[in-house]
Structure formats: C-alpha cells, structure tokens
Amino acid sequence: MINLDPQQWSDRQETAILHYDVVHNPRNCYHFQLNWLGCTAHLIEDLLQSWGRMAEKCGLRLVEAPVEQERPDADDNPFQSPVEVGLAVAPPSTSELKQRLPAAVHVPDTFFEVELVKHFGFILDVEADASFPPEVEVIYSYHHNPYRYAQYVHRSGVAFVMVCKEPHSYLWANNRLYTSHSYHQGQYPSSASSGSLRSAPSSCPDPDKLRQEFAAFCADKEKLQAFWTSIVDALLAAAEADTLKTDSPERIQASDLLDSRDVVMARGKPSSRA
Numbered sequence: 001m002i003n004l005d006p007q008q009w010s011d012r013q014e015t016a017i018l019h020y021d022v023v024h025n026p027r028n029c030y031h032f033q034l035n036w037l038g039c040t041a042h043l044i045e046d047l048l049q050s051w052g053r054m055a056e057k058c059g060l061r062l063v064e065a066p067v068e069q070e071r072p073d074a075d076d077n078p079f080q081s082p083v084e085v086g087l088a089v090a091p092p093s094t095s096e097l098k099q100r101l102p103a104a105v106h107v108p109d110t111f112f113e114v115e116l117v118k119h120f121g122f123i124l125d126v127e128a129d130a131s132f133p134p135e136v137e138v139i140y141s142y143h144h145n146p147y148r149y150a151q152y153v154h155r156s157g158v159a160f161v162m163v164c165k166e167p168h169s170y171l172w173a174n175n176r177l178y179t180s181h182s183y184h185q186g187q188y189p190s191s192a193s194s195g196s197l198r199s200a201p202s203s204c205p206d207p208d209k210l211r212q213e214f215a216a217f218c219a220d221k222e223k224l225q226a227f228w229t230s231i232v233d234a235l236l237a238a239a240e241a242d243t244l245k246t247d248s249p250e251r252i253q254a255s256d257l258l259d260s261r262d263v264v265m266a267r268g269k270p271s272s273r274a
Helices: 042-059 093-099 111-119 178-183 207-219 222-240 242-247 255-268
Strands: 014-018 030-033 083-086 124-125 150-154 159-166 169-174
Touching: 083 207, 093 111, 111 124, 111 150, 111 159, 111 222, 111 255, 159 207, 169 207, 207 222, 222 255
Parallel strands: none
Antiparallel strands: 014 030, 083 169, 124 150, 150 159, 159 169
16 A cells, blocks of 8 residues: 555545556566555556656666557457467477477477567566466466466567467567657657667657568578577587586576676677777
C-alpha cells in the first residue's frame, strides 16, 4: 500500500496497491503493477512522471504496457492483432548444436530466434509460462494472465516481439498503450535508430519502421544464413574458452556464454579516448 498524496493536497485518502518483482535479472525487464480504485487521476499521473524522471537518471526507461499478451486468435480487439513475421531460412538444429558443445551448456529450443531479436535491440519482458520447469512454482501477488509465448520488448518500449516455437516465426505487436501517450500520429523522428534506455521519449523510433526493417531482415535468405552461422561460430568459440574448461559449471545458458564472450571482447578493445 502506497500513499499517492504525501503532500495532503486532497481532502480524502489517496492510496494504491503496488505489486513489484521480488526476483529480478538485470538483463531483463523489471515489472511493477499499480492497482487503485477511486483515486484522483492527476495524482497517479504525477506519480508516474516522477518515477519516469528517476528512472532516466538511473539509465532506465519507464514504459507503460498492457497486462495481457496480444494473441493472434483474439477477437476482442481486431485493430491490435499482432503481425506474423516468418523466417526465410530456418535456424540451425539445436539438437545438432548441443552435440558440438560441452554437456554443461544448455541450448534452448528457441535459442537462435532469441538471439535474432536481441540483435535488433529487444530484451526479455515476460517469459512463457511453459518455459518454467515443473518443479518451479512461480507465485504472483496480482492477477496473472497466462503467457503463451516468450515476449520481448524493444529498448525504446514502442514494440513487442513474441517468439513462436512452431513454426519458427515471430508475432510483432506495437505498444500502442505507450506510444499513444508519447507521440502524435505521424510525428515520429525519421532519423531515430534503435533507441537507448537513456534517450528521451521524443527520440524513440517509429514502431512500424522497426517492424519493416525486422521483417526485411527475416525475409533475406543470405543475411539470415550469415547471422545463424555467426551465432554458431561465436558460441563454439566461447565454449572452447579456458574459463569454461577450468570452472566446469554444472549448467550454463548458451545466451549467457555468448554475453560473457561479448563482454570480454569489449574490454579487450582499445579505448578511443586520447
């Protein structure tokens, strides 16, 4: 329970219920949910604006997002149905890749699809419910709607991508709940790129242009094949590193192995400062 009116401007009690993540991975999104009933609207807006300014100072971005996941078979809102994006070249077989890696390296079934969306500036928003092991019980203090697909959000907050296992494809959905507050239609900056967590809302890219660029890449056989090959080569090189052989972890995610290799390579680059 939080107090929405610490300055006591209102003549009544203004409170809301705050739900937030207890367990958090810094590489993924951090979630919180506000529930209120009968509160003054501008107090909620002032609170969110204050949190947004604090988040920007910490290098983060506060993004308003729907609670429910967009579904292609939903008939409640036909104007917000996700767009399917297929792959011109299927990713390599993860079972064959596992045979070339140490037993300690775990390669998920959608490993290559996830690496592709990360390449385009997406980070994990909500994991699919089916991805958790049966012995793991995830408890939510608020009403949780089932998530059929693993959902990734663009770093700018303007779009979501859902990873589908079968067939190998994606579902793209614009975050209209966020963009409707930040922009007027047709006024996206044409020079904006993938955006950053520290950039102001006015520098966010156009989600439709992002989708077109992503779909064009997925439809290009040569670029896709080159990307799959680069991921395989990078993962095999990381698996042969001395740290993996000496430490011998019981289980390590393939994506974490790639990320650690990227960090080492970044540290090894010469500084551009004089």
